Amino acid sequence: MSDTVPERGGRYDAGSIVVLAGLQAVRMRPAMYVGSTGAEGVMQLVVEVLQNALDEALVGHASRLDASVDDEGCWVIADNGRGIPLGNHPALGRPVAEVVVTELHAGGKFREGAYRLAGGLHGVGLTCVNALSSRFELEVRRDGERWLGRWAQGERVEAFHRVSAADDTGTTVRFVPDAAIFATARADFHEVEAWLRAQSWLTSGLTCSLARGAERVQFSSDEGLAGFARWLAGAEERVHPEPIAAAGTAGDVQVDAALLWTRAFAEDVQCFVNHVHTPLGGAHTDGLRAAVGHALTRYAREARLIDQNEPLQGGDTMEGLVAVLSVRMRDPRFEGQTKTRLLDPVAGAAVERAVGAALSAWMREHPAESAAIVGRAIEAGRARVASRRASERARYERVEHLVDKEIYRQQFGIRSKNWHASADWITNAGLLGLHGGSSQLGPDSVILDVCCGSGVVGNSFRGKVGKIIGLDLTPEMVALSRTRLDEVVQGDVYDIPFADASFDGVCNREVLHLLPQPERPLAEIFRVIKPGGQFVVGQWVPFSAIDGPWMFQVVKKKQPLFVNNLYDEDMRALLAGAGFVNVTTQEFLQWEDIDNWIDTWETPQLHRHQIRDLYHQCPAEVRAVHPFEISATGAIRDCWRWVIYSAFKHG
Amino acid sequence: MADRIKLDESLTRESLEAALRDEAVAAVEATWFARIAEIEGETGAARALREIAEQHQLNAKTTLDLLLRAREALTGRRAGTTAENAAALASFYENDAEAQAARAATARREGFADIGSWFESMGRLRAAHAGRLAALNQDGES
CATH class of the missing domain: 3.40.50.150 (Vaccinia Virus protein VP39)
Known part of the structure; x- marks a missing residue:
């Protein structure tokens, strides 16, 4: 990376061009690599290491993923996979493990076959974590040996070397996010917990654990996405008792989903691509919406629950829906380095086909429950119309006729x-x-x-x-x-x-x-x-x-x-x-839980989405004066x- | 052949001003409608609207670029440098803060309290932005 910032009035020539070594570049522009230098950035570091360990589980070589954090904010993340290969890299002449944590764009995910469906930041993940940590330690157990290397702010402290014999295999990363980089060096324990819980449902046969002092939680489930949807629905009253399962493959895209309608107002749709959570959705989420809207409208017309020319509105059909969508595909294209939104239209088409077919088939076999789901959407439409009416009537036309x-x-x-x-x-x-x-x-x-x-x-x-x-x-x-x-x-x-x-x-x-x-x-x-x-x-x-107009939009959309x-x-x-x-x-x-705050009758489904968009697309100058948090799972606190x-x- | 008409004095300049407003409005509308289509699961419509919005954004920028030539002639000052651009925007904000207040008063008088409140919020933001740009220019001069 080069930087070309000549001093005012100074010379600008070939000597002015500064070439930053790989890890210096990461430290100079950390937000470019991990999204931010706030709590979200620290969380991204933790997720990067977790994602790396998870990739071993996704290819069937690891069954455990254990994470812990101590009082000083030191994270320890271990898997029981194969361990990063020992020995020197043939081209660079240095230990492969050292290359993986010190060179950008180095890793096993670039070669066909090694990690067919990997998440992570495409070979910059562990390197970024190393660069942005005040202390970073890599331990590899493989071929009966235990090897260890240490770094600080990306600079080598102790070369990668053999420490002892080992009777197991796997990789352990210990790191402390650098307080000189991050405004807060602590990741939210409960966000990490939510991440691990999700992965245990998404990955069959994986046991995840998380510890902080005496506090320890463990997740393992063979219930798959249906279990995840049941957990998300919690105690909400359900329109039908069990989640609707959908699965299918189109080309390289494999789709799995579970859908469960509740009596809540807001939808809760959690979408993943190769086990990476995409809080802003994207093509796969759009495909799910399209499938749900078309399937419900088709059923409602066939069952004469609505007029032939009357469509159910897409937002209404999603109201109260709890859904988990998992897409696995080769080389997904995301918006931004932190993968918040999927861009591939091919994934949207695959999801629309798989979910649409499964949902239509289920609706034909469950007429009473399907009528209840459609009734839910019709109710949502009426509430939307009432909300618009409320907004109009809140405006008064004459002083003596102040409000309705x-x-x-x-x-x-x-x-x-x-x-x-x-x-x-x-x-x-x-x-x-x-x-x-x-x-x-x-x-x-x-x-x-x-x-x-x-x-x-x-x-x-x-x-x-x-x-x-x-x-x-x-x-x-x-x-x-x-x-x-x-x-x-x-x-x-x-x-x-x-x-x-x-x-x-x-x-x-x-x-x-x-x-x-x-x-x-x-x-x-x-x-x-x-x-x-x-x-x-x-x-x-x-x-x-500065934040006044933005707040106006948030509150007006809600109320x-x-x-x-x-x-x-x-x-x-x-x-x-x-x-x-x-x-x-x-x-x-x-601090207000925005997801709960907008889960009310008077806020139409479309407005809930627009409120979430307002937080996700909030102008920087507003964020500078008005604190709010968006968690890795998409939850918003204002x-x-x-x-x-x-x-x-x-x- | 008739004398060449100066752009800053021409009807074409007025057309450019109108076209800029139209393109900017269309860009915002198409982007907004695309998002609604996404939420409603109308993926084909969403894609079409986003692509149309991209065109409008580009058109708006090009129209502005052409219009700046006329504004240079009007003000006698070169536009395009950051200091010039910031000063032009600051001037707009100062005038527009007053316009927003007038719009707010009209809206309230006609019974649209929420719209009046929106104009007032915008007016406050305009004043804050004018202050921010003025500070920027002072920093640049010091």
């Missing part, structure tokens, strides 16, 4: 069934604690929880005030909150059914962004507070102007009733405009900035 309250009642009535499980923020103890903890009210005071939902915010004032009264528009929420609050009234925040100066305090959380003209409910809140009374309101806000993208300065202006004074704030950062405002009405 029925839409709010319908949505929150449905969500009340699993309200606390539908998002982490709702019952987050730290966040609730800051609401109740802001109270400057006396022990005999009376507080009103406006738009109280299940009453958890009002309840956070328990023990600090004398009486807590709730107000909510939705009858289901009123019933729910009556288990927590002293008294609950059904009513409208735009027209609070209480006289002026009725309460010592009012509390509210995460509602103002759903209310057109938020100054009007704030005026009502101000009206019902006694002079000198306190208002406590919690609201998530963007971190800055069609979202109408106000409130920034911190907007909240302060609203409070001041209503007449509140002495505004103080506390901030709270809360850090939300909450601000809890305390304000007072003049005494």
